[in-house]
C-alpha cells in the first residue's frame with residue numbers, strides 16, 4: 001500500500017490510538033481526515049498534522065454517511081479508511097440493554113456501515129484499504145467486559161468476512177488487535193484491566209508503527225503485542241486449557257477485589 005499522497009479517514013482520531021494512527025499516516029505523507037465525537041479533539045489533531053477535522057458520531061448510519069461524504073469533499077477518493085472508534089462500556093450480562101446496543105453500534109455496525117458506503121467505489125476502482133481497530137479481546141476475551149469481548153469478536157469476524165469475500169477484487173483489509181494500550185480507555189478499565197493488561201501495556205505510537213508495518217506487508221492481522229499470536233494459537237489448539245487459564249485469572253481478580 002502506498003501511503004504517500006493517499007486520502008485517509010481515521011474515526012475516533014481525536015485521542016488515543018486513533019490520534020496515533022492519524023499522526024503516523026500523516027507523517028508518511030497521507031492526507032488525513034480526523035473524525036471524533038469530540039469536535040475540539042478532532043480539530044486539534046487535524047491542525048497538528050495538517051489534516052481536516054470532520055467531527056461526528058460513527059455510532060449511527062447517518063453519522064457514517066455524513067462523515068464519508070464530507071471526507072470525499074476534502075480528499076476526493078478515500079484510499080484508506082481506519083474504522084477505529086470504539087467503546088468499552090459495560091461489564092457482565094446485567095449491563096443495561098442500551099449499553100449492549102451502543103457497543104454493537106460503535107464496535108460493529110460502524111464498520112459495516114462504512115464498508116457499505118465505500119465498497120462500490122473501491123470495487124469499481126479495483127483497490128481500497130479498510131482498517132478495523134478490533135482488539136485482542138476479539139481474538140481471545142476480556143475479563144470483566146462481556147459487551148466489549150462479544151462485539152470485538154464480531155468486528156474481527158466482519159473484517160475476516162470482508163477480506164475473504166473481496167480480496168480478489170482489490171480490497172485489502174487489516175484488523176488491528178492490541179492488548180493494553182495506554183489511553184483513556186485502558187485507564188477506565190478497572191481492576192480487571194489493570195491485572196490483565198497494564199503490565200504489558202504499550203504506547204499508542206507503537207500501534208501506529210504496527211499499522212505502518214502491516215500496510216507495507218499487506219498482512220490481515222496486525223498484532224502490536226506479538227504474544228497475542230501465541231495465545232490465539234493456544235485458544236484454537238486447546239480451548240479447554242486456555243479457558244482454565246483465563247478462569248484462574250478471573251479468580252485472581254476476584255481474590256484481589258475482596259482484600
Ligand SMILES: NC(=O)c1ccc[n+]([C@@H]2O[C@H](COP(=O)([O-])OP(=O)(O)OC[C@H]3O[C@@H](n4cnc5c(N)ncnc54)[C@H](O)[C@@H]3O)[C@@H](O)[C@H]2O)c1
Pocket residue numbers: 011012013014015016017018035036037038041056057058059084085086087088106133134135136177178179180181182183184185186
Ligand atoms: N486502549 C486499549 O487498551 C485498547 C486495546 C485494544 C483495542 N482498543 C481499541 O482501540 C480503539 C481506540 O481506543 P482508545 O484506547 O484509543 O480509546 P480512547 O477512549 O482513548 O479514544 C477513543 C476516541 O474515539 C472517540 N469516539 C468514541 N466513540 C465515538 C463515536 N461514536 N464516533 C466518533 N468518535 C468516537 C472518542 O471521543 C475518543 O476521542 C477502540 O476501538 C478500542 O476498542 C483499545
